Structure formats: C-alpha cells, structure tokens
Amino acid sequence: MKIATKGRVVIVGGAIMGSFCAWSLRRAGFTGPIAVVEKDPTYQYSSTALSAAGIRTQFGTPENIRMSLFGADMFRNIKTIFGEDADVGYRERGYLILGTPEQAGARKAAAQMQRENGADILALDAQQLQARFPGIRFDDVGIGTLGARHEGWFDAWSLLTLVRRAARQLGVEYIAAAVAGFDTRGCAINGVRLSNGDVLACELCVLAAGAQSGRLAAGLGIDLPVVPKKRTVFCFKTPFTLPNFPMLFDTSGIWIRPEGEGYIGGIQPPQDRDADADGDFEPHHELMEEMFWPRLAKRIPAMEELRLQRAWAGHYEVNTLDHNGVVGPHDELSNLIFATGFSGHGVMHAPAVGRGVAELVTAGGFQSIDLSALGWERIRDAEPLVEAIVY
Ligand SMILES: Cc1cc2nc3c(=O)[nH]c(=O)nc-3n(C[C@H](O)[C@H](O)[C@H](O)COP(=O)(O)OP(=O)(O)OC[C@H]3O[C@@H](n4cnc5c(N)ncnc54)[C@H](O)[C@@H]3O)c2cc1C
Known part of the structure; x- marks a missing residue:
C-alpha cells in the first residue's frame, strides 16, 4: 500500500x-x-x-465482531474521545436473536465463536427467555442469543x-x-x-x-x-411498553426495538420486491399489513394493537x-x-x-x-x- x-x-x-x-x-x-x-x-x-x-457483536465473521467491539468501546467512552458535551445516546440493551429448535446447534456454535472473539453472548433456551422477557411468546423458539454487553443502539x-x-x-x-x-x-x-x-x-x-x-x-x-436496496422502518406506538426491551430479531424476519415513547421495526422485502432502488425512497408501506404486523402480533400478542406513527425508507449499500x-x-x-x-x-x-x-x-x-x-x-x-x- x-x-x-x-x-x-x-x-x-x-x-x-x-x-x-x-x-x-x-x-x-x-x-x-x-x-x-x-x-x-x-x-x-x-x-x-x-x-x-443498532450495534451488535453477533456476526459470523470475526472481523465484524472485532469492529463492533471497537465501536461499542468508543460509544461507551464517547466523552473521553469527543469532549464532555458529546452524547450519542448509547443504550446497551443487547440484540436478542431468536432461532428455531432446528437452528439451536448452529447458533450455539456461532455464539461460542463470537465469545472467542471477545463478545459476551448468552445462549438461552425458551424457559430462560420467558423468565427474562415476559410478554414475548417463545413456545416455538429453540434458542435466543443475547449480547450481555457491547450491543444495543445509539443516535x-x-x-x-x-x-x-x-x-x-x-x-x-x-x-x-x-x-x-x-x-x-x-x-x-x-x-x-x-x-x-x-x-x-x-x-x-x-x-x-x-x-x-x-x-x-x-x-x-x-x-x-455495491447497490442500493430499499429498507423501510416503521415507527409505532403500542398500548404499553415492555421493560428492558432489547433489539429483537425474530425467526420470522422482523426486527423491533424501543425508540422514544414507542418502537421502530421492519422486515426485509421479499426478493421479487427488492430491485435496486436508485433514487426511490418511498417506504414499502404494504409490508406493514402484509408481513410485519401479523408476525409481530404472533410473537408479542399485546402488540397487535399497535398505532403506526410514520414510516421512512433508506438504502442499504448491499455488497451482492x-x-x-x-x-x-x-x-x-x-x-x-x-x-x-x-x-x-x-x-x-x-x-x-x-x-x-x-x-x-x-x-x-x-x-x-x-x-x-x-x-x-x-x-x-x-x-x-x-x-x-x-x-
Ligand atoms: C433502514 C436502515 C437501517 C439500518 N440500520 C443499521 C443499523 O442498525 N446498524 C448499522 O450499523 N447500520 C445500519 N444501516 C446501514 C448504515 O446506515 C450504513 O451502512 C452506513 O450509514 C453507511 O455509511 P456511509 O457513510 O458509507 O453511507 P451514507 O450514509 O449513505 O453516506 C454516503 C454519502 O455519500 C454521498 N455521496 C453519494 N454519491 C456522491 C457523489 N457522487 N459525490 C459526493 N457525495 C456523494 C451521499 O450524499 C451520502 O451522504 C441501516 C441502513 C438503513 C437504510
């Protein structure tokens, strides 16, 4: 070089x-x-x-894990690095990534690899998950991996x-x-x-x-x-909020996390609706009713009564x-x-x-x-x- x-x-x-x-x-x-x-x-x-x-250490590539650890360390020490007024709203609440019973073995091995690279990942069964996160249904879940540190979200x-x-x-x-x-x-x-x-x-x-x-x-x-792929974020409120809610990635493909007084969440569009999105920032509104909402209601029944506030779309820079x-x-x-x-x-x-x-x-x-x-x-x-x- x-x-x-x-x-x-x-x-x-x-x-x-x-x-x-x-x-x-x-x-x-x-x-x-x-x-x-x-x-x-x-x-x-x-x-x-x-x-x-969001920031997670749950990756399959060691380089990604190490880069996340560096980022999390920076967010924890943001004032030391950027000055006393620096604040990026870092919330270290973990990613909770759910897997089916069939996926449990591979996911445990992945968590082990992540730990070997410095991450702090818990592998929990359905019973342990239920005790930690009441309000979420885990009856079809075989494993949930949760970052105990170095994971969450920021501004x-x-x-x-x-x-x-x-x-x-x-x-x-x-x-x-x-x-x-x-x-x-x-x-x-x-x-x-x-x-x-x-x-x-x-x-x-x-x-x-x-x-x-x-x-x-x-x-x-x-x-x-590297091509632009559109990803939609839904911003919504629910009749109640669950305490200590993490960044949740469901087996159904939806993700959700707290944001302000409510939540944000989304789902990747099906492949036949995922053309390169040059210049197109119109949210995939239909995904809310078709895919996101029913799957969310299945996982967290009380969230069936969500109130959509707004939606936006941005571009992933996808390396195909x-x-x-x-x-x-x-x-x-x-x-x-x-x-x-x-x-x-x-x-x-x-x-x-x-x-x-x-x-x-x-x-x-x-x-x-x-x-x-x-x-x-x-x-x-x-x-x-x-x-x-x-x-
Ligand atoms: C909905 C959504 C959710 C996401 N969630 C996460 C997440 O939870 N965690 C995470 O880590 N990442 C997330 N990402 C991905 C993350 O946003 C991107 O990986 C990251 O922002 C890439 O940063 P960037 O600076 O490379 O690109 P950008 O932020 O897109 O910046 C590129 C810049 O280049 C400028 N530019 C483009 N062409 C030209 C040109 N010809 N001349 C001059 N300037 C030009 C653009 O104006 C732009 O400002 C998400 C992305 C989306 C859309």
Whole structure:
C-alpha cells in the first residue's frame, strides 16, 4: 500500500464512513490536506441519517465482531474521545436473536465463536427467555442469543455531527459538491472532478459514497458490486411498553426495538420486491399489513394493537457478493481505497473502518484489527467472505 505523504487525500462521501476516515487520518498523524466531498450536506438521503443505528457483536465473521467491539468501546467512552458535551445516546440493551429448535446447534456454535472473539453472548433456551422477557411468546423458539454487553443502539445523527465537527476542528475541509468523475494517469487517480467544474488534485482517493459507491466505481471501469436496496422502518406506538426491551430479531424476519415513547421495526422485502432502488425512497408501506404486523402480533400478542406513527425508507449499500464491507486499496488503481459496501452494518463499523483506513494510509498496513479479509481482492476473484448473519 502506498503511504500518503503530503499530497491531498480526497474522500468521496461525507457521511459516517467518510467522516470517520477523515477524522481518523488526522488522529493517526496525517498532516496533509484532506478534502471530504459531500453532495448533500443535509444528509437527508444518506443511509447514516436513515439507519436504525443498532450495534451488535453477533456476526459470523470475526472481523465484524472485532469492529463492533471497537465501536461499542468508543460509544461507551464517547466523552473521553469527543469532549464532555458529546452524547450519542448509547443504550446497551443487547440484540436478542431468536432461532428455531432446528437452528439451536448452529447458533450455539456461532455464539461460542463470537465469545472467542471477545463478545459476551448468552445462549438461552425458551424457559430462560420467558423468565427474562415476559410478554414475548417463545413456545416455538429453540434458542435466543443475547449480547450481555457491547450491543444495543445509539443516535447515528449525533455520532455523525460529532465526528464531522471534530474532523473540521482538525482542519478537514468539507466541500459541498457532487463527484462527477475521476481523472487517471497510469495506475493512479490524479484528479477528482466535481459537479461545479472544479478538479481536485489528489494523491489518495477514498471511496465512501455508501449505496452510490458501485455507480461511482463503474465510472472508473471497476465492477464494485455495491447497490442500493430499499429498507423501510416503521415507527409505532403500542398500548404499553415492555421493560428492558432489547433489539429483537425474530425467526420470522422482523426486527423491533424501543425508540422514544414507542418502537421502530421492519422486515426485509421479499426478493421479487427488492430491485435496486436508485433514487426511490418511498417506504414499502404494504409490508406493514402484509408481513410485519401479523408476525409481530404472533410473537408479542399485546402488540397487535399497535398505532403506526410514520414510516421512512433508506438504502442499504448491499455488497451482492457477500454482504460484507469492502475496505482497502484497489489492485490496479493503487491510490484508490474502498470504505464501503457494509450492507446494513456500516454505522456501527464506521469507527473501526476509519481507523483501519488511517492505518493503511499512514503506516502502510492494518495495525489494530487486520481487515485484509475485507479487501478488494476477494471481489476481483469472486471469492466471497460470506457474512451469514445478515438482516
Ligand atoms: C433502514 C436502515 C437501517 C439500518 N440500520 C443499521 C443499523 O442498525 N446498524 C448499522 O450499523 N447500520 C445500519 N444501516 C446501514 C448504515 O446506515 C450504513 O451502512 C452506513 O450509514 C453507511 O455509511 P456511509 O457513510 O458509507 O453511507 P451514507 O450514509 O449513505 O453516506 C454516503 C454519502 O455519500 C454521498 N455521496 C453519494 N454519491 C456522491 C457523489 N457522487 N459525490 C459526493 N457525495 C456523494 C451521499 O450524499 C451520502 O451522504 C441501516 C441502513 C438503513 C437504510
């Protein structure tokens, strides 16, 4: 990996990934100019602003577990890192992921692997679950795995605001413009073309454009399989609230967690209604009646009387090869670094990805968490690093 010296680093996309890359570069001692190019400074359509902002350590890939642990540690110590007024509303209530009796063996093995990688996961049977979570039905459940620590949710907007402010204070420049294309010379990008006609000279370019990353990479002739998939979040109230409610992932595919006075929840649309969603942010309203509500009522009968408040949709930046992020340099355009493709787990992993990218740029390789398994080579060679636990 080429180590940047004093030339400009241009980061494409200024939401959570791009901002953590910029801030981490400064923290790692990079003193050259850093420009973050963001086409929409309101972030209204960014995945970051529209996410459910959960953090879990229950993954099938060790790298994802370690990145989550790093994120959770940051959220716990947010004031030490970002100052006394910093608050990202971190609630460490755990993910409760339910499994059928047939899945119990595999899920216990996964929990063991997660523990070996530093997570704190309990594997509970139906009786233990019932004692902990009255109000939820567990009669068809064979196992529930619960993160006792390092899992829960936070406020993604507050986190983005904090890291952007901190990056700016360290001299990072945010440019409000869209990246329209790239200039290359030999095996390197030497200019980033903006919609306002400017061309930014660059020594290194970081692609952190979320769901648009695949489209931008195509402009360089690179086939990066990252596409926008629409995911809807329903926001609702129920006649009562259950105490200590976790982030619940049901065997039926629905998820639900507390938010303010009520709850948010959702479900992945069926494949035949999950086309690439470029520019489409209209919620999948019909999924509430068709799929979400009946399944929720089955699991938590008293929630049958929910009152829908609103719904919104955002885009997952789905890596269609394996649902894992792509982090690291391209093999031919060696000054292009990917930080994208996290397929619905990018907010929780952004702190660790930022640090990893900063290590690549300042030290020439990963120092803290070895993220090389997430590199471009597996995409080039179509050798998936499959993440089995996806939602
Ligand atoms: C409904 C939903 C729920 C989710 N829940 C979770 C969760 O619980 N936990 C979790 O960790 N993750 C979750 N995610 C995923 C998470 O939001 C993303 O993985 C993460 O936000 C990716 O961050 P990003 O900065 O790469 O992308 P984004 O936040 O999308 O930012 C990319 C930025 O690039 C900018 N951009 C794009 N093209 C250009 C261009 N040509 N020029 C300049 N700028 C450009 C965009 O304007 C945007 O601001 C969820 C996502 C959704 C939609």
